Amino acid sequence: MLEVLSALVLELTDLPGVYPAISALHVFGIALLVGPVVLVDLAGLRLLLAPALVAAAPSLLRAAGIGLAMTMVSGFFLFAVQPGAYLANPLFLPKLAVIVLGTINGLSWARGGGAGGLPPRWRCAVSILVWPVALLLGRWLAFVE
Numbered sequence: 633m634l635e636v637l638s639a640l641v642l643e644l645t646d647l648p649g650v651y652p653a654i655s656a657l658h659v660f661g662i663a664l665l666v667g668p669v670v671l672v673d674l675a676g677l678r679l680l681l682a683p684a685l686v687a688a689a690p691s692l693l694r695a696a697g698i699g700l701a702m703t704m705v706s707g708f709f710l711f712a713v714q715p716g717a718y719l720a721n722p723l724f725l726p727k728l729a730v731i732v733l734g735t736i737n738g739l740s741w742a743r744g745g746g747a748g749g750l751p752p753r754w755r756c757a758v759s760i761l762v763w764p765v766a767l768l769l770g771r772w773l774a775f776v777e
């Protein structure tokens with residue numbers, strides 16, 4: 633199944649410009665996710681005092697959700713180009729684990745009626761650690777086999 637899917641994705645990504653476009657979409661999704669989340673987390677931790685940011689937090693976190701969805705879809709395509717190599721990469725599964733943790737942390741706030749303002753401080757503390765670590769692991773895994 634994974635082989636068939638991988639073969640299909642390879643056909644697609646062999647087309648000129650498709651792989652770079654998917655890769656750019658991944659980076660765009662990361663920007664939309666990590667930028668807003670870090671700003672909201674800093675506000676939630678009272679390290680950045682900006683009332684406008686507090687008011688904008690629900691919209692910023694919605695944008696972050698869209699960014700996360702973009703990284704997941706594009707990340708799947710990047711992965712499917714060489715699944716075996718990524719599964720064998722010692723940083724790939726830790727990266728996914730960190731993303732799952734960050735997603736659960738974000739969803740638990742959103743599901744608890746979090747749209748009304750800033751997330752609680754402990755959720756901001758988890759979030760401000762988890763997403764930059766995911767970013768670091770994502771960049772790093774290109775340099776590890």
Ligand code: HEM
Nearest residue numbers: 655662703704707708710711718731763766767770771774
């Ligand atoms: C389920 C979701 C995701 C999957 C399956 C995935 C998978 C991948 C894959 C296969 C690559 C290519 C690695 C390479 O060979 O260079 C990549 C790149 C990268 N990923 Fe993800 N990713 C996901 C989500 C994320 C998230 C949420 C972040 C950050 C918060 C992230 C950060 C990065 C970074 C920084 C790169 C390197 C981009 C570049 O330099 O072009 N990824 N990802």
